Amino acid sequence: MALGTIEWTIQLRFIVALALGFLVGLERESIKVDRKLIFGGVRIHPIISMFGFGCAWLYQVGVAFMLPAGLLAIATLTGIGYVAKIRSDRFGSTSEISALLTFIVGALAMLVDVWIAMAMGIVNTMLLSEKAMLESYVERLSKVEFLATVKFLLVTLIILPVLPNQEFTSFHINPTKVWQIVIIVSTLGFVGYLLEKKFGAKVGLWLSGILGGIVSSTAVTLSVGRMAQSNPARGSTALQAALLASSVMYLRVIVLIWFINASFLPNLWYRLVILAGVGVILSLRMFRKELPTGKSETPELQNPFEIRPAIGFALLFVILSVVTGFVKSTLGSSGLLGLSAIVGVSDIDPFILSLVQGSDGTIHIFTSAIILAMMSNTIAKAIYFGSLSPTTRKETALKFSIFAMVHVPFIIW
Numbered sequence: 001m002a003l004g005t006i007e008w009t010i011q012l013r014f015i016v017a018l019a020l021g022f023l024v025g026l027e028r029e030s031i032k033v034d035r036k037l038i039f040g041g042v043r044i045h046p047i048i049s050m051f052g053f054g055c056a057w058l059y060q061v062g063v064a065f066m067l068p069a070g071l072l073a074i075a076t077l078t079g080i081g082y083v084a085k086i087r088s089d090r091f092g093s094t095s096e097i098s099a100l101l102t103f104i105v106g107a108l109a110m111l112v113d114v115w116i117a118m119a120m121g122i123v124n125t126m127l128l129s130e131k132a133m134l135e136s137y138v139e140r141l142s143k144v145e146f147l148a149t150v151k152f153l154l155v156t157l158i159i160l161p162v163l164p165n166q167e168f169t170s171f172h173i174n175p176t177k178v179w180q181i182v183i184i185v186s187t188l189g190f191v192g193y194l195l196e197k198k199f200g201a202k203v204g205l206w207l208s209g210i211l212g213g214i215v216s217s218t219a220v221t222l223s224v225g226r227m228a229q230s231n232p233a234r235g236s237t238a239l240q241a242a243l244l245a246s247s248v249m250y251l252r253v254i255v256l257i258w259f260i261n262a263s264f265l266p267n268l269w270y271r272l273v274i275l276a277g278v279g280v281i282l283s284l285r286m287f288r289k290e291l292p293t294g295k296s297e298t299p300e301l302q303n304p305f306e307i308r309p310a311i312g313f314a315l316l317f318v319i320l321s322v323v324t325g326f327v328k329s330t331l332g333s334s335g336l337l338g339l340s341a342i343v344g345v346s347d348i349d350p351f352i353l354s355l356v357q358g359s360d361g362t363i364h365i366f367t368s369a370i371i372l373a374m375m376s377n378t379i380a381k382a383i384y385f386g387s388l389s390p391t392t393r394k395e396t397a398l399k400f401s402i403f404a405m406v407h408v409p410f411i412i413w
Helices: 009-031 044-060 067-087 094-111 114-129 130-142 145-164 174-204 203-214 217-231 233-260 262-284 307-343 351-354 365-389 390-406 408-413
Strands: none
Touching: 009 044, 009 094, 009 114, 044 067, 044 094, 044 351, 044 390, 067 094, 094 114, 094 365, 145 174, 174 203, 174 233, 174 307, 174 351, 203 217, 203 233, 217 233, 233 262, 233 351, 233 365, 233 390, 262 390, 307 351, 307 365, 351 365, 365 390, 365 408, 390 408
């Protein structure tokens, strides 16, 4: 039964508050070392949650002072516990803050939509239990990368609200929508970037190809090509990573189009899924050729959450939007397909997203243009990789030629 169809009575809300308190309490109990120094466990947290629920109930029936008084009481108890911890030469306020949050979650379970309390309680438990995992992610991000990410987020928060949300020129350039597209693309790329940082070196170059393809398949192809150039024995494995990165490109484009203009997907998604599957099949035959190596290598990828590449993407997106509109209005469909073949030699995301941001009833020709651009990009990556890895040049030409030719039926169909 969906959350929206449940009648959240006081009894059900009480059960939610109690369950969320137990959830946090179980996590705290699992790491408890000294019961005198750890604030809260499997009994205390459910009690705190019920206390918050009871204060919120009294607040609703007219005893308004009980909610702030209850929060003040819990804050006083956690303060006493924190002082006792410091006197015992132990530091950290995680348990105390989680206790305060448990009180608030219990109150919210009574006062607002239940999903808010559930979300806060579950996220609180996850953050408490996954300390080691979160710290390992941070360790893999250098200080420069972290500062670049923070600056990007700050600039985004500053830029997005002040950009005009209206269309300019006959090419319908909307600054707010342009920057929203930049945020979507950068966020998706950052997810792949973090995953590649976390798992790429542990599993192998093939997984780096898959995860790196979420960021940029062209960047992965160039990076693994350089690896094959410096270590010819790994040429076949590097080619596999390049093919897998290219395969992920099609799935990444599906996700981006779904965010920007999902009306293109019914005519496009199955074609891109088939093309991604062909790329995976072409790469699978090289698994047996992977050679063990004592040195872990991963593709060199740029953090997508940086100001300069984000602004560059936005400018390229605007330029391609103008060029695409001009070419289509002056040269028609043939001109658009010719442009697709040309821009495919570089980063195709700005071009594809400039096509799908607005639909004027020409989805079929736009679909052909998208696939032609991806075919052109596939050929370009074959040239990039083949020029860097002479030991696998024939194999690269064969596999990428097959990969490129599979695009043709989907362009003319």
